[in-house]
Amino acid sequence: MEKLILDGHLVSKEIREDLQKRVSVLKEKGITPSLATILVGDNPSSETYVKMKGNACEKIGMNSIRIHLPEETTTEQLLTTIKQLNEDTTVHGILLQHPVPAHIDERKAFETIAIEKDVDGVTSAGYGRTALGFGKYPSCTPAAIMEIIHHYELPVAGKHAVVVGRSPILGKPVSALLLNEDATVTTCHSRTTNLEAMLQQADIVVAAVGKPNFIKGDWLKEGAVVLDAGYNKGNIGDIDYDSCYKKASAITPVPGGVGPVTITMLLKQTVISAEETALKNQIA
Amino acid sequence: MEKLILDGHLVSKEIREDLQKRVSVLKEKGITPSLATILVGDNPSSETYVKMKGNACEKIGMNSIRIHLPEETTTEQLLTTIKQLNEDTTVHGILLQHPVPAHIDERKAFETIAIEKDVDGVTSAGYGRTALGFGKYPSCTPAAIMEIIHHYELPVAGKHAVVVGRSPILGKPVSALLLNEDATVTTCHSRTTNLEAMLQQADIVVAAVGKPNFIKGDWLKEGAVVLDAGYNKGNIGDIDYDSCYKKASAITPVPGGVGPVTITMLLKQTVISAEETALKNQIA
CATH class of the missing domain: 3.40.50.720 (NAD(P)-binding Rossmann-like Domain)
Incomplete structure (x- = not known):
């Protein structure tokens, strides 16, 4: 029997090459696809993951906005940060690194992310659209x-x-x-x-x-x-x-x-969000 | 082996008796739980269903607002009706009878229903909340x-x-x-x-x-x-x-x-929505 090793790096490479081109096209239109990552506290694994994601953005020409909030951040403070990013027209995707410290209402924080910037697919609204077959950004x-x-x-x-x-x-x-x-x-x-x-x-x-x-x-x-x-x-x-x-x-x-492709999906979905912004600008 | 016939009328009866009391309590506070039903076109089964739902509301003291739009209603016109009901503070639940005529974008119409009035559980946002375990109004x-x-x-x-x-x-x-x-x-x-x-x-x-x-x-x-x-x-x-x-x-x-309990769930979820309104009024 033929036996396939499903090579995530190979799958990623092809997609990232395509994304790099799409990022260039967007930049020519004056839009740099930007992913904002929010890290709360000092979990070392989370720090590593966020760094990997930010670096992956920059490697294909995207912008990475890295927000690091202290461990003692309250839910309200985190929501304020998310709302600012929702409003910021230069930000196309928002990722809140899971898990947040236990005193924070993580679900409330996730739900505050604007659906059009939920490129990590964490909101219930995004989940609903995905499950009903018309979601743009699945997890x-x-x-x-x-x-x-x-x-x-x-x-x-x-x-x-x-x-x-x-x-x-x-x-x-x-x-x-x-x-x-x-x-x-x-x-x-x-x-x-x-x-x-x-x-x-x-x-x-x-x-x-x-x-x-x-x-x-x-x-x-x-x-x-x-x-x-x-x-x-x-x-x-x-x-x-x-x-x-x-x-x-x-x-x-x-x-x-699966791992490497997961980060690639984050990049891809942020690029798609930036492309939607470009399209809206064109129409407006 | 014991064999159970699952009697929907029995299940319904108990819940409707409870709802009737809750409706009375709400009315004393000046709130009559109101379900708006929208029927588009002249499908005879749909007419029957909508009538059954409206009558069931009235039977337990709720208000039934019955909107019947002509077959040739456009998606835009339907959306306008839904938006008016979303804004109307005397309406606690909105039901758009499925199916609508083929020329109407039914999904778009469903998605326009405000989540706090989606007592029939048709929006993707409501579905997402239900699936993630914190939905108020499942289908x-x-x-x-x-x-x-x-x-x-x-x-x-x-x-x-x-x-x-x-x-x-x-x-x-x-x-x-x-x-x-x-x-x-x-x-x-x-x-x-x-x-x-x-x-x-x-x-x-x-x-x-x-x-x-x-x-x-x-x-x-x-x-x-x-x-x-x-x-x-x-x-x-x-x-x-x-x-x-x-x-x-x-x-x-x-x-x-299942049938009779389905209508009872519609009543129950509308009463819950009205109770939430009462609670908000109290706080405000």
């Missing part, structure tokens, strides 16, 4: 998973997809995107009693559970397509790679699978 | 299904629920509500290739497919809970009742199952 990891599927032309319609995880930015939206492309979708989670039996039926497996090496090859059907959105400490996915590799027809590695 | 049929489940204390957590259908106001939101109550949820649809195999595993079956007598008893697991949201011509559900009755541990009849 980036689900968008990345679909991008990989499309790049490798893996069939989705009529397939049984089993998603393990139901978070608002991962399990739920990836279930919705797969359903909208005509997969039969089962969403599993911590309260699922028959996970192995479910996985044994899956043509497509998406792991989004946040438990290192959780899903074993024994649980999979021969020939399954396996997409690992897990990213645990020490660069370890949710998929037990070695045992799953043997069963899968296609599999994403960790690192180098 | 009425999914809400009715959950109400029946709660009334009869049918277990959901850890159960495998199979939803047949993926419409924005039925299959998708009922899948979301079941998932949020910890069911493992599979959403099936017209492109599902293994529907019978899926149904054979289901502890809970929700039929929302719009095909008369579509789901057969043979396809079900012994003891399944069967909820029929189908409502086809001649008062026929999506469930082949006689054969499914034999297999099920609990089943909704058609008529008299």
Whole structure:
């Protein structure tokens, strides 16, 4: 059986080359696509993620506005910052790095992001549009998973997809995107009693559970397509790679699978937002 | 095995009695809960549905504002009507009867309904909030299904629920509500290739497919809970009742199952909206 390693760097490279051109075109029109990232507090992993995202922007000619607020920031102060960015016409996308310190109402902060700048796909309104089939900016990891599927032309319609995880930015939206492309979708989670039996039926497996090496090859059907959105400490996915590799027809590695494409989706969605701004300026 | 007929009229009766009291309390505060229904064109079934909903309002002391627009209404004209109702502080809920004539952009019309008056749960923003677990007004049929489940204390957590259908106001939101109550949820649809195999595993079956007598008893697991949201011509559900009755541990009849509770949910959500208005007035 042919065995595909789904190469996130390869998928990313092609898209980023395209984006670089689109950024140049926008700059000629006087618009530099700009992503504002907000980091609250001093979580070292979060600092690393935000830095990676900012650098990725700059690498393709985009503008990165990096806001770092102190640990003791209140919800109200954070909302004020977000509202200022909503109003700022030079900002095309806003990313609030998750998680924020526990004393902050994260959901309220997410919901304050203007939908046309919600390029990270965290608002409930954005989720609703995505799930009903007309969202512009799905959450980036689900968008990345679909991008990989499309790049490798893996069939989705009529397939049984089993998603393990139901978070608002991962399990739920990836279930919705797969359903909208005509997969039969089962969403599993911590309260699922028959996970192995479910996985044994899956043509497509998406792991989004946040438990290192959780899903074993024994649980999979021969020939399954396996997409690992897990990213645990020490660069370890949710998929037990070695045992799953043997069963899968296609599999994403960790690192180098879904991860790099996720950041690319953030860039892409910010560029699209900037293009919409350019279009509006043209009409106005 | 104990066999439960899930009696929608019984469930409705209890809730409507409670609502009647709440309406009285609101009226003493000078607020009459008001539902505006908009009917466009002359579809006789739609006329019947709208009339039933309006009458149900009045029966418990609510106000029913019935707007009937001609077949040739444009999208813009419909949007103007909706916006007027959004602004009208005496209106607590807005229902646009589906389907509207084909020349109207129904989605655009739905999306124009203010979220705090979307008591029928048709906006994507409302769907997003419901799916992420903090929606106030889910679509009425999914809400009715959950109400029946709660009334009869049918277990959901850890159960495998199979939803047949993926419409924005039925299959998708009922899948979301079941998932949020910890069911493992599979959403099936017209492109599902293994529907019978899926149904054979289901502890809970929700039929929302719009095909008369579509789901057969043979396809079900012994003891399944069967909820029929189908409502086809001649008062026929999506469930082949006689054969499914034999297999099920609990089943909704058609008529008299999900249908009456759906209208009750519309009343309930409008009363809640009016209560929120009363609370705001009190604070202001």
